[in-house]
Amino acid sequence: MLYIHEASCISPQQTFSTIDLEHVTDPVDNKLHVAEPAYGGIPKNMLRRMGKAVRIGVGASLPLLDKISSLNGFIIGTANGGMEESILFLKQIIAYDEGVLTPGSFVQSTANATAAQLSLLTGNRGYNITHVHRGLAFENAVIDAAMMVNENKGTSYLLGGIDDISNYNYKLDYMDGWYKEEEIDGQSFYSTNSAGSIAGEGAAIFLVNDHAQNALAKVKAIKTLHSADPDLIKRAFEGFIKEQQVDLSSCIFLSGENGDSRLLPFYTSCEEILGTDITIARFKHLCGEYPTASAFALWLSCQLLNRLQMPEHMIKKHGSAKQPSSILIYNNHKNAQHSFMLIES
Amino acid sequence: MSRIFVTGVGIISAIGNSLNENHASLLNGKCGISYVNNFPSKYASELPFGAIQTGNDALKDKLGISNPSVTRTTLLAIHAANDAVEDAALTKDELTSADTAFIGATTVGGMCLTDELYRDANENYKESPYLSSYDCASVFLYLQEYYHLNGIIDTINTACSSSANAIMYGARLIKNGLAKRAIVGGADSLSKFTINGFNALHILSDEVCTPFDEGRKGLNLGEGAAFLVLEKEEDVAGKKIYAEVTGYHNTSDAFHPSSLSDNGEGPFLSMQGALRSAQLQPNDIDFINAHGTGTENNDEAESRAMIRIFNTPPPFASTKSNTGHTLGAAGAIESVYSILSIVNQEIYPGLHFTKPIQATGLEPVVVAKQIPVNHVMSNSFGFGGNCTSLIFSKA
Incomplete structure (x- = not known):
């Protein structure tokens, strides 16, 4: 951990x-x-x-x-x-x-x-x-x-x-x-x-x-994939959530959506399996697209799990949880390289 | 944590396109460093290089690749990786399994197309087949598609220690349970970019390099690729085993962007750390495949570090006198040579040596010899102070 x-x-x-x-x-x-x-x-x-x-x-x-x-x-x-x-x-x-x-x-x-x-x-x-x-x-x-x-x-x-x-x-x-x-x-x-x-x-x-005490956040799990197939990514995302036993009701989905219509099906098909309680938020309008933008998403997660109130402009869909206890990041780079990260407070 | 074994190797260098050719060349003291034809740099006729004589068209024909965006670095990588995969007899299922990692290293990547990069970026040449071929990752992203790999894939660039770090990273992925097996190594090809870079630093020799010689004048750039297949103890029953990966250590010299500290603090710490991780004493090491670039700075600093660790260092030599300095491929190529020493119980000479460095007095091995070889250390030191030492042991 x-x-x-x-x-x-x-x-x-x-x-x-x-x-x-x-x-x-x-x-x-x-x-x-x-x-x-x-x-x-x-x-x-x-x-x-x-x-x-x-x-x-x-x-x-x-x-x-x-x-x-x-x-x-x-x-x-x-x-x-x-x-x-x-x-x-x-x-x-x-x-x-x-x-x-x-x-x-x-x-x-x-x-x-x-x-x-x-x-x-x-x-x-x-x-x-x-x-x-x-x-x-x-x-x-x-x-x-x-x-x-x-x-x-x-x-x-x-x-x-x-x-x-x-x-x-x-x-x-x-x-x-x-x-x-x-x-x-x-x-x-x-x-x-x-x-x-x-x-x-x-x-x-x-x-x-590896010290749990006083940590801002922990990276509970990370998975990387190479594929051009949205279905394969969706299934892998489903598997990741199941394996990590993510409580979707107190979770934020931080999506790497970047305005590219070719990549959108990957993000929306992952959203489909998240249920109605989850908050869906986006970050690329803040940092733009670049190969290590997931590092910005991780920094943002550390803030959101601690002091930062989620700005309205990040929210794609409101969820039920007032205070999130975990954040799921999915990022897709150029339709070929994918990653899931589970961040917990 | 599991013990890690090498179950397959593949290599292409200036002294041979296969493992057997490389082995024969090492035994015969063959030097692959000479002047190159048909290379788009004015230094091609002025400076010697460790070039592979097989051209891109011949490599593409042999490998059955017609994709125009594939660069020479990628072709060399596939050539060596194919051999390693075949040597380890990995099945297609094993190769494409989600628990097979592939860790590659390169420093040049697609920048071997130096003139093309300049053209594409300045002339808005949208038709260029190379738009996504220039970065280091392009090499191993192509290999990922070529082999339909599904495990952890990575590209590492720590300059001249890159592929030593790829081997270390692959071994650690297996030990941490993140992969069952790993294909690890590196590739680099000659490029106008690196030739001019090293030339600007005044560390290219206009003669064939003479590692650890008092009169050394600098290094010769080379090209090549090598890959190892690493598997864990539980999975190697009945397989051919070349050697065990017993030690590794990565450290920073923290001294200067492009030269080593005088007393070789980084090299000292990487060798010391590798011994510690292998739980070996200095006198357990039978041979050192030294970094030995042939530059004024490296060879003296590395010698000082070897003396600090070993007092009287074991037999050592630098095979860069055979292949030239293959940068991101060097750590993997020299690991293959270290493994050959273990498999064949023999050590290979450094070439062109005549007189020891006055300040340190160390003499490399100058003729091939049969000796008992249980543990070999391989050193790789890079720009930015990136030092890594590996230890391979008789299985």
């Missing part, structure tokens, strides 16, 4: 330091960019060399690093971390025709740069790993963290999901049909009935260990 003790998030919304989800920032040009803080705790010479993914990843980690005396490592999930730096280096290669190049952006271009910078910044020689399996990069990081605390009782880790919008990944995914052609405002996000979503980014970081 994985217990979450602290959670920190840099997102397009006001989620860092002061949390305010009543006032929503809408997308601009179909992109939801993060609101970056001042990064007081990162040395200036380090900050200057960091790409955006590394910057928001390290930035979101800093408040947690201040709160702990011993940490046993960093477990990061990122699909595109380093993409922006890769492109800077690629441009150099082309511009100087493979001539004399400066290596800075090459070194920062590797996906493990965030975990590496965090270990450098803290002098931490513990476990250090970066999972990059696109839409399941964060989920694999969660599985890894759950195994680490099981294997090494009493240890604590920073677990994170981080991705940024770079011009290149936006362009490639846009050409591949994953972002909408028409411009979307915040209000019509879920009702466009067209293919594609809007781009998002963010860094959500968690302090995790």
